[in-house]
Amino acid sequence: MSDATIEVAGLRKRFGSTLALDGMTFTVAAGQVTGFVGPNGAGKSTTMRVILGLDAPDAGHTLIGGRPYQDLRRPLTQVGALLDAAALQPSRTGRNHLLWLAHSQGLGPRRVDEVIAQSGLEQAARRKAGGYSLGMRQRLGIAAALLGDPPVLMLDEPFNGMDPEGIVWMRGFLASLAAEGRAVLVSSHLMSELQEVASHLVIVGRGQVIADTSVADLLASASADRVTVRTSARWDAATVLGDAGATVADLGSGILTVSGLSAERIVALLGESKLPFSEVMTHRASLEEAYLELTRDAVDYRAEPARGAA
């Protein structure tokens, strides 16, 4: 294996009549944050549980650093995971929660205090975890994942319940963990949460991988850019641009929407024809739009018709 530290191969799993995983296959590389994105019910959490040896797949296998999870002797030193921030005994303090986990890996209270500091929980560590806000529980979960100082981190919806300040903190924290050379897999059902932090994406729907791509490639492959042009000579402008091969739509009020030409080319064409224009603006397809376009067919539970992607 090169530097792929999580390997998921051909996972299938059925819960009753629901096919939760249908050939899920991907790898996670070290040194970057990989976003694990898909609508609710796409199989993200099930995949993570299978990786951690909690659920048994009907077919397929997963490896951590080339080894099955069951073979890891002190697994938290290989993979740190945050599956469910609420999975704790409410009457135990946050610090004691980390302490039993540390003891299970042969680690001591000093390591516990280190991860408490790392995740910014010093104030709350000696209070009962039952009284924590969801954001504090997420931090406690991050601290638990970091206990074993593992090369692989796997976080299921870590942004859930975090305030904006927490989300910013989490993004920076994940980026710094990846910068240390760790493999970081972060799931979310909202692409916007992963924007600016994930450099690679595994997009899933209905138990399968829809796209396994870098963020840059995804944006490039998304629908062509649209350019809006504000001009007083809209008829002439539409003719010139249409002759150059663009598709032009007249939105009225002197605004044209142009697709099929770059903004630079449009400015050049209008200049050559001496046509006046007051504004040329490029609308980049956002990651969100690219994602929604990809997953449109894979969304199981859609409340209303999706917004148009382009």
Add this chain to the structure above:
Amino acid sequence: MTAPTMTPYRPGPAAGHDSFAHLLRAEWTKFRTVRGWVIAVIVATLVTILLGVYGGARSQDGCVGGPCHPFIAVGPAGEAVTDAFYFVHRPLTADGSITVRVTALTGVIETAETPQGPARTRPGLEPWSKAGLIITAGPSQGSGYAAVMVTGRHGTRMQWNYTGDTPGPGKGAGEAGGVSAGSPRWLRLTRAGDVVTSYDSADGIRWTEIGTVSLPGLASTVQAGLFVTSPQYVQQVSQQISGGTQSGDPTDATAAFARVTLQGRWPASTWTGTAVSGGRNSQYPTGSEAGYRQADGTFTVTGSGDIAPGAVGGTPVNQELAGLFIGLIAVVVAGALFITAEYRRGMIRLTLAASPRRGRVLAAKALILGGITFAAGLIGAAGAVWAGNRLLVRNGSAIDPATALTEIRVIAGTAVLVAVCAVFALGVGAILRHGAGTVTVVITAIILPYLLAAAFPVLPAGAADWLLRVTPAAGFAIQQAVPQYPQVAGSYAPFNGYFPLAPWAGLAVLCAYAAVALALATFLLRRRDA
């Protein structure tokens, strides 16, 4: 892939190795950091002690300032014994033997006053009325002895030191073909040093050895001779809600001994008659009297009482632990929650991700829980017995003497009982994954049968016995302080502290339940998705 090529992160050198000790430490940390569980265990301990104190404090058997209770004799092994009989004896120095022909054994039973009529006496022989020869090691009650005898309905026997009992070939006086003037029975007791041997014969010519026992430290000069005794008439009172007290009515037995033949050195020239008495243990029917007559070489001896293990009147050590089941409820709750709380919140996933070898997780939990609850049970039981005993003594009440081994077994066995109940709850909890359901199942399985069968006996004795054999409540048998002896007629009902299974057998039943629950839990834990 367009990810930048980077060197994968490598953590620093890992300290230590995966070990079961880490797992144990983690589970210990889990337990001690939930205040509710710690409190439950402490409460269980305190409740057990306090109910022992309560039992001792409310005791009304005695009176303040001095013992008013009947004297309870202690046998050579330290257990409570009954030692009451009529003894016609002479000293025997060094080796020798005594031979006798028993020509009759009859008795009188008094029927207690009832709403149907006043007290009456009628002829009748108790099955365990005894008449025969005895060599005693000392004059005090509870001394060592060896005896050979004819009984009411249990044939000829050799008995020694209260608990020893070996049947001989002859029939009892109350049985067909038993002792009568027409068919006498010959008995012989021979002493050689510390060793006493007994013989039985139908004709005084052909002798059969019944048994040989050693009475270590037997003095050179001992008292030997004829004895007669007859235990109280015991009705098997089936247990009812009103209580299962046994009713005992006075009896006596009268035996005729002929041809008393002595060998060896018997320095005294005459026989002495002594009523070895044990308070309420030797009650004579109205109009009946202890004593002996000697005429024409025949001794007619009348006695009442018993020479047997067990005594009436004391508080057995297990009664001080009668409140254990209340503490046990708290222990069962803590044991169930130790695993079901993890399922309730999904924390089990964290536990199993940290320790993928699931069987070891359950083993570690069982060991930690068992260890903690064993310690709590040990402190609780020892405290209850210690405090209860002190209060009983202060109130002038009698404590049933028990051997040190019995006390240790009752106290340590109670601790094991508590621990195994907790582990049973853990196993059921891992199977059901639901706290309230687990507590209900375990309490129904362990405590409910105990309450119905033993603590508040609402069931007939047969049903109670059955429950205490097949349910996990059989484990309470480990607390039985007074053993059940076949040679003593008694009201051996669970309410009186007698369990249908032997102490360790009863505990084994509970352990089997816990083992099956734990095995099934391990199987399911390995098989199920977490």
